[in-house]
Amino acid sequence: MNFVTSLMVSVIILGFGNVGQHLYKAMQASDTVAVLQIYNRSLVKNLKTEQCQNVADLKKADLYIIATPDDVIGDFSASLPFKDRLVVHTSGGASMNVLSKKNRRGVFYPLQTFSKNTEVDFNNIPICVEADNETDLKLLKELGRSISEKVVEISSLEREHLHVAAVFVNNFTNHLYQIAETIATENKLDFNLLKPLITETAKKIETRSPAEVQTGPAKRNDKKTIEKHLKLLGNSEYRKLYDELTNSIKKSNRK
């Protein structure tokens, strides 16, 4: 293998869900990556790259990127019919150790949420890389830099913590949006009214610490408003969440 001085890293992407597809697009746009094959259970329509439905047909490549759901990464990596090659997964939630030891292991985790039919600019997406050895790490960093300006080495344990934090700012935050949408809809109010506020709330912490810009009834310990809100929420499931989040903000105040 000669990837350090070579101009091209050859890559095979295994799994063509949201992450696989977005990585594929970003790598296709790069001069220094050649995607040799896409492995997917079903045939993908209108794809110029060679496809493969059987692991026995996989070509030789510098790097195999497993972009399957977390719970099948381990078994799938064990099913690969070769050894001593570099195999990585793309998951924030899975340890590098879930990968079969018969190949050299690594992680190539783009810290972002991907949806079908939504364009993303990979340039700003942090790529968190990890590998068993320095040479592989170097290749993953170079590959990362070919699609993003932000590549960082993150250990499996660090990635676990990062993933919990990501659940808070992505999954849980989206759930709060959904609660607001439900409250709006139930009261015949247009959810769109809240969108500029959502945008600004996210924008605010680009330059300032969230702790610094916290506002609201809980922050200023405005018991009257909190009581009114709890009453408005009645016995709904959201009352409990309102209460917990309010208490958590109050606790932060005391620090």
Next chain:
Amino acid sequence: MNFVTSLMVSVIILGFGNVGQHLYKAMQASDTVAVLQIYNRSLVKNLKTEQCQNVADLKKADLYIIATPDDVIGDFSASLPFKDRLVVHTSGGASMNVLSKKNRRGVFYPLQTFSKNTEVDFNNIPICVEADNETDLKLLKELGRSISEKVVEISSLEREHLHVAAVFVNNFTNHLYQIAETIATENKLDFNLLKPLITETAKKIETRSPAEVQTGPAKRNDKKTIEKHLKLLGNSEYRKLYDELTNSIKKSNRK
């Protein structure tokens, strides 16, 4: 009063905190609003508009906008030394009824979060208006339209619900950002890594419903990851929140 056909609405802003200052800037930029005075307890430096520290010195205007903290709106409105004029507050959390009845009452609530030293584009900020009578409502709508493209009539009860929803997407969401920042910092990780994810999460719901784009361990009922995350959070105060938010997402799944 002749505001329907007049080109100018004359306004006095009472209270010069974040909301007062931002409204002032937006109104100064409008051709159809004349800010006659700013009332504030302390003198504001470098302000071209006439200032006033004593309610006895307030001029006559089409509209008085109280932009004080919620808990003093009522008393302050009662302290105004005139009657039968149009007096509004700017609060999402306070009913129109907190205003003294001696004047004509209304609400002019810009649904946004304001910070010092942060520019906001009022054009996209929904202005929620309410008034005791149609003529005043019309004036508030016209005034709203002079600084924003989005003006809506919202009753006090509707505004209460909207305000609860706003607490979820603004105060509570920011608290989730702060939790993520704490987790990152405690594990010597750079919080900046999470910022593109925060931006994208907010951006996603501009065009799609939050319910539709919900992802994550709770959404797919990934018990293994949830267990791992709860363990990582240990006995921290955030464990409880993780648990509650996860349960709330699961409940939404079942609907």
